[in-house]
Amino acid sequence: MRLSELPKGAPAMVQDVEDAHPADPIAQRLRDLGFVSGEPVRIVARGPLGGDPLLVQIGSTRFALRRSEAARVTVRQEATA
Amino acid sequence: MSETILRIALVGNPNCGKTALFNQLTGGRQKVANYAGVTVERKEGRFVAPSGRSFQLLDLPGAYSFAATSPDEAITRDVCLGRYPGEAAPDLIVCVADATNLRLHLRFVLEVRRLGRPVVLALNMMDAAKRRGIVIDVDELQRRLGVPVVQTIAVQRGGAKALIERVDGEVPEAAPSDPIPLTASEVHAEVRELLAATVTTPRQTAAVDDALDRWALHPVMGMVILAGLMFFIFQAVFSWAKPVMDGIQAGITWLGAWVTAFLPAGSALHSLLNDGVFAGLGAVLVFLPQILILFFFILVLEESGYLPRAAFLLDRTMFKAGLTGRAFIPLLSSFACAIPGIMATRSINDPRDRLTTIMVAPLMTCSARLPVYTLLIAAFIPHRIVGGVFNLQGIVLFVLYFAGIFSALAVAWVIKRMRRDKSEHALIMELPSYRVPHARDIALGLWERSKIFLRRVGGIILALTVLLWFLASFPGPPADATLPAIDYSLAGRIGHLLHYIFAPIGFNWQICVALVPGLAAREVAVASLGTVYAMSGGEDAVVSQLGTLISHQWSLATALSLLAWYVFAPQCMSTLAVIRRETNSWRNVAIAAGYLFGLAYLASFATYQIAAALS
Numbered sequence: 178m179r180l181s182e183l184p185k186g187a188p189a190m191v192q193d194v195e196d197a198h199p200a201d202p203i204a205q206r207l208r209d210l211g212f213v214s215g216e217p218v219r220i221v222a223r224g225p226l227g228g229d230p231l232l233v234q235i236g237s238t239r240f241a242l243r244r245s246e247a248a249r250v251t252v253r254q255e256a257t258a
Numbered sequence: 259m260s261e262t263i264l265r266i267a268l269v270g271n272p273n274c275g276k277t278a279l280f281n282q283l284t285g286g287r288q289k290v291a292n293y294a295g296v297t298v299e300r301k302e303g304r305f306v307a308p309s310g311r312s313f314q315l316l317d318l319p320g321a322y323s324f325a326a327t328s329p330d331e332a333i334t335r336d337v338c339l340g341r342y343p344g345e346a347a348p349d350l351i352v353c354v355a356d357a358t359n360l361r362l363h364l365r366f367v368l369e370v371r372r373l374g375r376p377v378v379l380a381l382n383m384m385d386a387a388k389r390r391g392i393v394i395d396v397d398e399l400q401r402r403l404g405v406p407v408v409q410t411i412a413v414q415r416g417g418a419k420a421l422i423e424r425v426d427g428e429v430p431e432a433a434p435s436d437p438i439p440l441t442a443s444e445v446h447a448e449v450r451e452l453l454a455a456t457v458t459t460p461r462q463t464a465a466v467d468d469a470l471d472r473w474a475l476h477p478v479m480g481m482v483i484l485a486g487l488m489f490f491i492f493q494a495v496f497s498w499a500k501p502v503m504d505g506i507q508a509g510i511t512w513l514g515a516w517v518t519a520f521l522p523a524g525s526a527l528h529s530l531l532n533d534g535v536f537a538g539l540g541a542v543l544v545f546l547p548q549i550l551i552l553f554f555f556i557l558v559l560e561e562s563g564y565l566p567r568a569a570f571l572l573d574r575t576m577f578k579a580g581l582t583g584r585a586f587i588p589l590l591s592s593f594a595c596a597i598p599g600i601m602a603t604r605s606i607n608d609p610r611d612r613l614t615t616i617m618v619a620p621l622m623t624c625s626a627r628l629p630v631y632t633l634l635i636a637a638f639i640p641h642r643i644v645g646g647v648f649n650l651q652g653i654v655l656f657v658l659y660f661a662g663i664f665s666a667l668a669v670a671w672v673i674k675r676m677r678r679d680k681s682e683h684a685l686i687m688e689l690p691s692y693r694v695p696h697a698r699d700i701a702l703g704l705w706e707r708s709k710i711f712l713r714r715v716g717g718i719i720l721a722l723t724v725l726l727w728f729l730a731s732f733p734g735p736p737a738d739a740t741l742p743a744i745d746y747s748l749a750g751r752i753g754h755l756l757h758y759i760f761a762p763i764g765f766n767w768q769i770c771v772a773l774v775p776g777l778a779a780r781e782v783a784v785a786s787l788g789t790v791y792a793m794s795g796g797e798d799a800v801v802s803q804l805g806t807l808i809s810h811q812w813s814l815a816t817a818l819s820l821l822a823w824y825v826f827a828p829q830c831m832s833t834l835a836v837i838r839r840e841t842n843s844w845r846n847v848a849i850a851a852g853y854l855f856g857l858a859y860l861a862s863f864a865t866y867q868i869a870a871a872l873s
Contacts, residue, residue: 202684211365224570241573
């Protein structure tokens with residue numbers, strides 16, 4: 178599943194960040210910001226128009242990502258308690 | 259002991275409180291300039307330790323990683339590596355990290371440590387960490403990292419004491435340099451290990467952030483709050499700035515009269531000082547109240563952490579037009595005045611987005627257009643109610659505002675199409691914790707902005723005002739002159755030549771002559787039309803006489819054409835000067851002026867021809 182498809186509030190784990198094209202600087206930046214395998218991630222809010230951008234919480238930090246950026250991140254949804 | 263001054267570079271992630279720490283250490287002893295050839299701000303300061311030793315401190319731009327994705331980050335990397343031309347490598351790097359957000363910030367600390375230079379880690383915002391119950395085993399962190407770790411609270415008096423004591427001591431030994439970069443997951447594994455061994459965090463986010471964001475980012479309430487805030491700021495700008503601006507105008511005029519009182523009234527020197535130098539000084543200073551008030555609010559919004567939230571809410575809308583959410587505040591400020599608007603584009607990271615925003619900012623209807631709009635609308639548009647409730651004059655004013663916004667979006671869209679570099683523009687924007695803005699940081703920010711405006715922009719404006727005065731005053735009229743004096747001057751001749759170009763858009767030669775001194779600023783156009791028609795008396799008298807006169811002499815098509823001209827034409831030297839300062843390029847000034855004059859001509863041509871055909 179892609180981070181852009183994750184329902185709001187659902188806990189998930191990052192699996193990987195995929196390059197959209199060779200030497201993709203946006204994918205590299207996401208990795209540098211801590212989007213690496215095994216990190217817990219969650220959608221906190223969505224933009225008011227068309228649900229874009231997404232507000233993503235990773236660790237203790239919140240990032241606004243456009244859908245196209247979030248689509249680079251694959252996640253595994255955790256079973257909700 | 260050696261007498262050489264130790265050079266310290268401050269580095270850290272954005273939002274780590276680095277600049278607050280810099281302000282705490284250096285106070286007002288700062289020098290703000292640009293790095294050579296780019297518009298990235300270079301901030302340097304000095305401080306003296308209690309031992310009497312002085313230090314030179316360089317505040318490097320915030321960076322998430324040395325794998326730079328913006329000009330700011332590239333400069334931080336190059337200076338740290340000692341590779342930046344004209345910039346000596348720092349003797350010591352102080353790496354600042356937000357103690358409440360170590361999971362992110364330690365990654366950069368690890369990168370900095372691998373440079374092989376002496377490093378001190380400053381754990382900042384220790385007060386916030388304590389409040390949130392975050393416990394950090396500083397000794398263990400220091401042992402594991404192998405670099406000295408100190409605790410700081412940048413927003414508290416004396417909060418940098420531990421850091422000053424540490425840098426005043428022996429320079430720590432550099433960690434071994436390691437040129438092979440680690441992969442993101444290797445760095446992350448190390449961070450996880452460090453965190454597990456040294457930090458306990460009760461909960462990931464601050465409860466107050468969650469509560470505030472529930473409202474601030476709500477799809478409906480968030481927009482209502484944003485609209486309310488913007489409305490309040492605009493009210494404040496217009497109601498607070500107006501009396502001060504009037505006071506400055508009056509004060510400068512009085513000062514000019516007082517200084518030149520001993521000179522003969524008709525002499526060229528008298529006129530140069532009054533109508534050239536002091537008028538130019540007034541033209542510079544009169545913008546200052548609006549700039550200060552707008553920047554006060556912008557800085558408060560920025561420091562509090564709200565600015566990225568506003569950008570989050572509006573990103574989708576702005577992105578469709580080829581801009582970014584971060585362009586919203588600069589463009590909104592441009593409705594008051596394009597100068598602070600363009601200066602505020604520094605918060606836009608992507609250089610392409612920033613340039614586009616600068617290019618379209620002059621299209622926002624700034625307050626200086628209002629005197630021209632008011633004059634022409636009152637003289638030509640009948641005071642009539644249409645559709646039961648709408649005032650026709652109000653509708654015309656609304657159309658003029660809307661034309662500005664619409665063309666800005668259209669121009670941004672065209673720029674996006676024309677750009678050769680089509681790679682994706684990143685948003686990836688951190689939403690930091692909310693913070694109470696600190697008075698010292700706001701005050702220093704305002705001080706910097708005023709200095710930049712007065713020094714870098716003021717000089718250009720003053721020089722051009724004097725040049726325009728010269729054009730409008732020489733050569734003087736012959737003894738048997740029948741026409742107003744300006745008609746015999748160089749400006750008059752240029753105006754008459756311009757008439758050949760402007761006849762197709764319906765401008766008469768009087769308008770053309772008035773446009774030449776009107777290049778200085780839009781509101782000057784009213785006064786210079788008064789000069790051309792040889793009006794006398796105070797400003798109000800000129801406006802009322804002028805309104806009656808032009809409503810008899812001009813056709814409606816000419817008036818509408820002039821309105822259309824003012825929607826686009828960059829008749830403001832200050833805006834062009836600030837574009838020069840903020841983009842560091844005359845080429846961009848030429849492009850902006852060229853396309854704006856081009857659009858103005860096309861719009862006026864279409865308006866005039868259509869209006870003339872219909873009447």
